[in-house]
Amino acid sequence: MAKENFVEQIADIEKDFPQWYTDVVIKTKLVDYGPVKGTMIIRPYGYAVWENIQKELDARFKATGHANAYFPLLIPMNFFTKEAEHVEGFAPEVAVVTHAGGEELAEPLAIRPTSETIFGSMYSKWIQSYRDLPVLINQWANVMRWEKTTRPFLRTSEFLWQEGHTAHATQEEAEEETMKMLGVYKEFAENVLAIPVICGKKTEKEKFAGAVATYGMEAMMKDGKSLQAGTSHFLGQNFAKAFDIKFLDKDGVQKHVYTSSWGVSTRLIGALIMAHGDQRGLILPPKVAPVQVVIVPIAQKKEGVLEKCAQVKAELEKAGVRVVLDDGENSPGWKFNEWEMKGVPLRVELGPRDIESGNALIFRRDTLEKQTYALENIVNDVLKLLENVQKDMLEAARVRRDGRIVYADDLTGILSGVEGGNFVKAGWCGCRECEDKIKMETAATARVYAEGEKSKTCAVCGKKAKHTVIFARAY
Amino acid sequence: MAKENFVEQIADIEKDFPQWYTDVVIKTKLVDYGPVKGTMIIRPYGYAVWENIQKELDARFKATGHANAYFPLLIPMNFFTKEAEHVEGFAPEVAVVTHAGGEELAEPLAIRPTSETIFGSMYSKWIQSYRDLPVLINQWANVMRWEKTTRPFLRTSEFLWQEGHTAHATQEEAEEETMKMLGVYKEFAENVLAIPVICGKKTEKEKFAGAVATYGMEAMMKDGKSLQAGTSHFLGQNFAKAFDIKFLDKDGVQKHVYTSSWGVSTRLIGALIMAHGDQRGLILPPKVAPVQVVIVPIAQKKEGVLEKCAQVKAELEKAGVRVVLDDGENSPGWKFNEWEMKGVPLRVELGPRDIESGNALIFRRDTLEKQTYALENIVNDVLKLLENVQKDMLEAARVRRDGRIVYADDLTGILSGVEGGNFVKAGWCGCRECEDKIKMETAATARVYAEGEKSKTCAVCGKKAKHTVIFARAY
Numbered sequence: 001m002a003k004e005n006f007v008e009q010i011a012d013i014e015k016d017f018p019q020w021y022t023d024v025v026i027k028t029k030l031v032d033y034g035p036v037k038g039t040m041i042i043r044p045y046g047y048a049v050w051e052n053i054q055k056e057l058d059a060r061f062k063a064t065g066h067a068n069a070y071f072p073l074l075i076p077m078n079f080f081t082k083e084a085e086h087v088e089g090f091a092p093e094v095a096v097v098t099h100a101g102g103e104e105l106a107e108p109l110a111i112r113p114t115s116e117t118i119f120g121s122m123y124s125k126w127i128q129s130y131r132d133l134p135v136l137i138n139q140w141a142n143v144m145r146w147e148k149t150t151r152p153f154l155r156t157s158e159f160l161w162q163e164g165h166t167a168h169a170t171q172e173e174a175e176e177e178t179m180k181m182l183g184v185y186k187e188f189a190e191n192v193l194a195i196p197v198i199c200g201k202k203t204e205k206e207k208f209a210g211a212v213a214t215y216g217m218e219a220m221m222k223d224g225k226s227l228q229a230g231t232s233h234f235l236g237q238n239f240a241k242a243f244d245i246k247f248l249d250k251d252g253v254q255k256h257v258y259t260s261s262w263g264v265s266t267r268l269i270g271a272l273i274m275a276h277g278d279q280r281g282l283i284l285p286p287k288v289a290p291v292q293v294v295i296v297p298i299a300q301k302k303e304g305v306l307e308k309c310a311q312v313k314a315e316l317e318k319a320g321v322r323v324v325l326d327d328g329e330n331s332p333g334w335k336f337n338e339w340e341m342k343g344v345p346l347r348v349e350l351g352p353r354d355i356e357s358g359n360a361l362i363f364r365r366d367t368l369e370k371q372t373y374a375l376e377n378i379v380n381d382v383l384k385l386l387e388n389v390q391k392d393m394l395e396a397a398r399v400r401r402d403g404r405i406v407y408a409d410d411l412t413g414i415l416s417g418v419e420g421g422n423f424v425k426a427g428w429c430g431c432r433e434c435e436d437k438i439k440m441e442t443a444a445t446a447r448v449y450a451e452g453e454k455s456k457t458c459a460v461c462g463k464k465a466k467h468t469v470i471f472a473r474a475y
Numbered sequence: 476m477a478k479e480n481f482v483e484q485i486a487d488i489e490k491d492f493p494q495w496y497t498d499v500v501i502k503t504k505l506v507d508y509g510p511v512k513g514t515m516i517i518r519p520y521g522y523a524v525w526e527n528i529q530k531e532l533d534a535r536f537k538a539t540g541h542a543n544a545y546f547p548l549l550i551p552m553n554f555f556t557k558e559a560e561h562v563e564g565f566a567p568e569v570a571v572v573t574h575a576g577g578e579e580l581a582e583p584l585a586i587r588p589t590s591e592t593i594f595g596s597m598y599s600k601w602i603q604s605y606r607d608l609p610v611l612i613n614q615w616a617n618v619m620r621w622e623k624t625t626r627p628f629l630r631t632s633e634f635l636w637q638e639g640h641t642a643h644a645t646q647e648e649a650e651e652e653t654m655k656m657l658g659v660y661k662e663f664a665e666n667v668l669a670i671p672v673i674c675g676k677k678t679e680k681e682k683f684a685g686a687v688a689t690y691g692m693e694a695m696m697k698d699g700k701s702l703q704a705g706t707s708h709f710l711g712q713n714f715a716k717a718f719d720i721k722f723l724d725k726d727g728v729q730k731h732v733y734t735s736s737w738g739v740s741t742r743l744i745g746a747l748i749m750a751h752g753d754q755r756g757l758i759l760p761p762k763v764a765p766v767q768v769v770i771v772p773i774a775q776k777k778e779g780v781l782e783k784c785a786q787v788k789a790e791l792e793k794a795g796v797r798v799v800l801d802d803g804e805n806s807p808g809w810k811f812n813e814w815e816m817k818g819v820p821l822r823v824e825l826g827p828r829d830i831e832s833g834n835a836l837i838f839r840r841d842t843l844e845k846q847t848y849a850l851e852n853i854v855n856d857v858l859k860l861l862e863n864v865q866k867d868m869l870e871a872a873r874v875r876r877d878g879r880i881v882y883a884d885d886l887t888g889i890l891s892g893v894e895g896g897n898f899v900k901a902g903w904c905g906c907r908e909c910e911d912k913i914k915m916e917t918a919a920t921a922r923v924y925a926e927g928e929k930s931k932t933c934a935v936c937g938k939k940a941k942h943t944v945i946f947a948r949a950y
Contacts, residue, residue, distance in 0.1 A: 034547040035554070035596055036584060044542035044612060051543065067519035068526065072509040073548075073586075073617055073633050074570075079510070092577050095549075097586065100570035100632075101621030109511060111548075111572065111586075121510055137519060142548055142617065146576030157575075158548050 010341075013279050017223040021151075024273055024281050028342050031152040038150040038157035042266065045342065046153075048290030049269055050160065054140065056192045056287065057162065057264070060184050066136045066164060071118050073142070074109040079117035082242040086116065089209020093145040095157070111144040116210060116235070116261055119165040120243030127257060129248050130169050134177070138164040143265075153270035154227075154475050161265035167245060167257040174258035175234050181262040182215045182232040189229055193268065194285035194393035195219045195275045196401055197229060198423075198470060200448030205435055208261075212236035218447045218470065220401040221274035224421025226447050226472035229271050232262035270475070275397055276366075282343025283365050285393050286386040293323040293382060294339045298332050298351025308355050312348065312378060319379050321386070340365060345389045346382060366393050405470075410459050414471055415442040423447070423472045427455025427465030434460035444471040485816075488754050492698040496626075499748060499756050503817050506627040513625040513632035517741065520817070521628075523765035524744055525635065529615065531667045531762065532637065532739070535659050541611045541639060546593050548617070549584040554592035557717040561591065564684020568620040570632070586619040591685060591710070591736055594640040595718030602732060604723050605644050609652070613639040618740075628745035629702075629950050636740035642720060642732040649733035650709050656737040657690045657707040664704055668743065669760040669868035670694045670750045671876055672704060673898075673945060675923030680910055683736075687711035693922045693945065695876040696749035699896025701922050701947035704746050707737035745950070750872055751841075757818025758840050760868050761861040768798040768857060769814045773807050773826025783830050787823065787853060794854050796861070815840060820864045821857060841868050880945075885934050889946055890917040898922070898947045902930025902940030909935035919946040 009027060011019035025031050030046035033039075042050060058068070074097060080087040090113045097109040112118065123135060144158045153159075164181060168174040182199055189197045197217040207214035211233040219229045239245070240256040249255050276283040286292050293316055297309045309325050316323040324344075326335050332349070339347060347363040354360050360378060363370045366389050373381045404422045408414045417424035424444065428434060437460050439445055446469045453468035484502060486494035500506050505521035508514075517525060533543070549572060555562040565588045572584040587593065598610060619633045628634075639656060643649040657674055664672045672692040682689035686708040694704045714720070715731040724730050751758040761767050768791055772784045784800050791798040799819075801810050807824070814822060822838040829835050835853060838845045841864050848856045879897045883889045892899035899919065903909060912935050914920055921944045928943035 032597065032600070035551055035593065036547060036549050039547035039549060041547065041597055042545040044544050047544045048542065050545075067523065069519050069522045070517040070525075070635060072511060072514035072516065073619070074511050074514060076510055095572050095575035097570050098573045099583075101623070102567050108574075118510065122507065122516055125507070144548070148576070160545060 010279065010281060013222070013277070020277075021274060024277055024341075025152050028282055030269065030273075033152070036157070038147060040152045040156045040158075042160070045290055046269060049272065049284070049288050050266060052288040052290070053192070053268055054162075057188055058140075060188060061138050061162075061164065064180065064184060066138045066166075069137045069139055070141070071115055071122070071139055073112055075112050075115070075118045077108050077110050079121065080110065082117065083210045083238055085238075086210035086242075090114065090145075093147065095144045095146055112141070113143055113145045114261075114263075115139070115141070115143075115163055116165065116239050116259075117243070120239045120245060120259070123165075123167050123257070123259075124243045124245040127167060127245055127247050130250050133167060133169045133247060133257065134173060135167040136164075136177075137166070138162055151270075153266055153273070159266045161263050163261060163263040166260045167240070168259070169247065169249065169255075169257065171236070171258050174236075174260050178213075178215065178232045178234040178260045178262070181260070182217065182230075185217055185230040185232065185262070185264060189217060189219065190394055192285070192287045193272055193275075194390060194397060195229070195271060196394060196398040198448060198450075200451050200470070202231075202448060203435060203446045203469070205432060206446055208233045210235065210238055212238065216448050218472070219271050219275055220404065220423060220472075221271070221475065222277065222400070223274070224404055224418070224423070224472070226423065226474040227267065227271045227274065228447070228474065229268060230262070230264040233260060235259040235261060274475075276393060277343070280337070281341030283393070284343035284345060286345045286390045289343065289345050290322065291324045291339075291342070291344045292321050292386060293346045293348060294335075294344045295323065295325045295348045295350060296332050296335045296339070297325070297327060298349055298354070300327060302352045304355060305350065305352060309350050312350065312360070312375070315379050316382060319383060321382060336363075346385055348378070348382070364389060366396070408459055409457075411438065411441055414438060414444060414459055418442050418444040418471065418473050423470050425450050425453065425455070425468055425470055426459040427457050428467050428469045429458035429461055429463045430466035431461070434458055438471060442471070444473050446470075447472050447474065485754065485756060488697070488752070495752075496749060499752055499816075500627050503757055505744065505748075508627070511632070513622060515627045515631045515633075517635070520765060521744060524747070524759070524763050525741060527763040527765070528667070528743055529637075532663055533615075535663060536613050536637075536639065539655065539659060541613045541641075544612045544614055545616070546590055546597070546614055548587055550587050550590070550593050552583050552585050554596065555585065557592065558685045558713055560713075561685035561717075565589065565620075568622065570619050570621055587616070588618055588620045589736075589738075590614070590616070590618075590638055591640065591714050591734075592718070595714045595720060595734070598640075598642050598732070598734075599718045599720040602642060602720055602722050605725050608642060608644045608722060608732065609648060610642040611639075611652075612641070613637055626745075628741055628748070634741045636738050638736060638738040641735045642715070643734070644722065644724065644730075644732065646711070646733050649711075649735050653688075653690065653707045653709040653735045653737070656735070657692065657705075660692055660705040660707065660737070660739060664692060664694065665869055667760070667762045668747055668750075669865060669872060670704070670746060671869060671873040673923060673925075675926050675945070677706075677923060678910060678921045678944070680907060681921055683708045685710065685713055687713065691923050693947070694746050694750055695879065695898060695947075696746070696950065697752065697875070698749070699879055699893075699898075699947075701898065701949040702742065702746050702749065703922070703949065704743060705737070705739040708735060710734040710736060749950075751868060752818070755812070756816030758868070759818035759820060761820045761865045764818065764820050765797065766799045766814075766817070766819045767796050767861060768821045768823060769810075769819045770798065770800045770823045770825060771807050771810045771814070772800070772802060773824055773829070775802060777827045779830060780825065780827060784825050787825065787835070787850070790854050791857060794858060796857060811838075821860055823853070823857070839864060841871070883934055884932070886913065886916055889913060889919060889934055893917050893919040893946065893948050898945050900925050900928065900930070900943055900945055901934035902932050903942050903944045904933035904936055904938045905941035906936070909933055913946060917946070919948050921945070922947050922949065
């Protein structure tokens with residue numbers, strides 16, 4: 001009964017994926033809509049996921065030599081005009097402060113949509129000599145991009161992210177940094193989020209405004225669409241020249257630095273939902289799940305049941321597991337549904353009969369399997385199961401995705417491929433017209449170059465292919 | 476030589492405390508000025524202090540049942556007008572977004588100066604029943620208050636902080652929460668920042684705009700001025716009524732909730748600097764110091780020196796100590812000055828002769844004492860020393876402060892008291908005129924009520940005193 005009620009509340013994942021997404025993010029209290037159009041409140045359950053993401057990423061950034069800092073939210077409008085492509089890309093999306101302290105400002109200020117310009121202005125002051133290089137700084141911050149169509153986590157006018165900004169003496173070092181951080185993202189996406197990603201270079205059209213080259217990592221959602229889960233940019237000397245970031249090199253010559261930038265955002269929470277979720281709701285990988293194990297007592301008023309549950313909880317906590325004992329007044333069935341919807345990886349069910357026989361039932365959210373485990377060894381078994389869930393979720397996502405990568409030789413093939421919910425690999429001559437035509441006719445965009453693959457001809461014009469590109473409809 | 480050069484760079488702490496402060500924050504690279512007037516960049520060394528502050532506080536918030544969330548930066552202007560005192564207090568300082576996405580907005584949006592209103596608007600949606608209470612949410616965020624006169628960390632148009640916002644079924648619970656969080660702040664200030672604080676209620680004039688009662692914690696800086704280091708507000712039903720936050724109580728009656736809010740900010744970094752620093756620069760308590768121990772090799776080119784230093788470093792790191800080995804090209808004297816300026820609690824000096832005799836010299840930044848320790852037991856000794864530094868810094872600050880609390884019976888007494896760099900306790904009748912007069916004539920403000928003390932007469936009008944108040948000039 002209760003179960004059906006729950007399932008009814010969430011739209012059919014097969015029939016209406018967008019509504020399923022909205023139902024899941026709202027009903028699980030990950031997020032709510034803010035009073036200003038396009039804004040969101042990240043509620044405690046959603047923010048706990050973000051905190052786990054931050055912790056894992058931050059450790060990786062520090063291990064690779066980066067330090068955190070905090071740069072101002074407000075950037076003088078004229079900073080954007082210093083890099084021609086950059087202003088073109090970001091000016092239309094900027095939110096502008098014109099009044100403050102009861103007065104009109106002499107110069108309007110932009111709320112940062114990204115911070116290359118303000119980092120650039122400070123780097124030009126801080127960097128004097130080759131001894132000052134490299135500069136490897138990251139910041140965790142809010143940014144704002146005014147979007148017409150918004151969806152919680154995926155596209156909101158304000159979102160949280162991290163942005164790394166680095167400066168180097170040579171092109172090689174900056175390129176190495178760009179690829180290193182792309183690698184950090186990939187390892188993180190796969191081992192922490194359990195989401196397999198395809199990394200590669202972006203086309204000129206899809207690259208970051210102001211970059212020489214952008215590398216992205218693309219993740220497949222359950223509807224076959226792609227989500228750009230992170231990007232790493234080699235900026236060459238574009239911002240160094242725009243902001244005059246120069247250093248005296250060992251050879252006594254003044255040179256411009258080379259810079260990189262890279263970022264991931266709260267979009268990753270959207271990726272988690274759409275890469276793993278099912279009809280019952282969320283399925284969270286253990287490493288980012290706010291609650292890894294929920295203990296649901298059966299016949300909890302019977303003597304000894306809650307005591308035993310509390311004891312198991314204490315043992316799991318001691319082992320570092322994030323565990324909740326749900327001793328509320330709702331029925332076990334209601335609790336099952338609630339915590340399944342919230343995507344908790346493991347559920348331990350404990351009632352009088354289990355206790356008598358020295359066992360507990362453990363339910364796996366990812367596989368929906370239920371199995372009996374001996375109470376005396378439950379901590380080790382839970383730890384082992386959490387590891388397995390983490391690993392198996394990645395593997396399952398990889399199998400799902402790999403079964404949905406197809407090849408196409410022409411526009412019709414690309415269209416039927418993406419309509420079937422696939423990533424489509426196709427040859428591309430490299431010209432903007434063909435890229436635009438694919439988008440117009442199929443609503444798919446070039447995600448990244450498929451590295452190491454060599455198509456012969458362009459799927460649009462039939463000329464010699466320069467690249468094999470992964471095309472997909474995208475969030 | 477090198478030493479003198481360094482000291483020369485920092486203004487005389489006795490003669491020009493404000494310039495000393497500016498010199499210290501800039502030269503130690505804690506912070507730099509942003510391109511927009513009144514903004515700051517928190518540089519990696521300063522941000523590392525903030526990260527340590529965050530980690531310590533966040534653990535305390537979670538241990539007291541609070542969860543983190545993230546609310547939007549932009550708040551509709553009309554939200555502020557819903558609470559009469561609140562709008563009066565904050566409207567003049569607000570930065571306003573009028574344009575976004577290339578268009579003028581239908582309604583201007585405020586960048587949050589504080590978030591009671593937007594939390595209130597969401598709480599009215601989320602809270603329906605007594606079962607939903609209490610709501611205990613905190614957020615780590617940036618806020619903006621447009622100030623005329625700014626100083627890094629102490630008063631900047633944008634700063635980082637945490638703001639807790641809670642809702643409760645009864646007045647008693649909300650008041651209990653208000654005092655509990657004040658207690659959390661006090662314990663944190665003393666045991667982590669090594670800064671003794673005086674907590675107490677604020678006068679009506681000094682309270683938060685929209686609160687029923689504000690409790691503050693005041694810290695004495697080395698110039699005898701006070702710094703408000705944190706506040707906790709009991710908001711009564713003011714915001715509950717303004718935003719219609721109601722719940723169905725157990726007795727079947729619809730009631731307004733009671734709310735509280737509390738916050739500390741990056742001002743705390745300013746407090747650390749001014750409560751502990753000396754002519755050589757910063758003195759950081761070990762619990763928040765980004766670097767707790769620096770190892771400076773002596774005659775580092777001699778065989779075995781750097782190897783031994785690296786070995787000691789590895790052992791300290793293994794014990795959880797944040798340690799740096801400075802094997803740069805500068806002279807030991809230069810390094811001593813540099814790391815002393817940066818306030819690193821302990822310096823280990825290791826040269827050929829030390830290694831031969833199996834010893835190391837350890838210098839304590841807080842007491843400037845240098846002593847020989849056996850290398851074989853150095854990890855334990857360092858851990859013990861770090862504990863002692865932490866404890867002794869609090870005790871030294873307490874002794875300094877307690878020697879500078881005086882009593883006054885009249886205005887002249889208050890004036891000479893604060894001019895002498897003291898906190899002045901004096902009786903006050905409770906009327907606004909007398910409070911204003913004290914400020915006008917002495918530049919001192921009422922910091923908090925001195926709890927448990929009973930002055931007989933008001934220092935201004937001579938009428939019966941209602942409170943004993945701590946007056947001080949303040950940051």
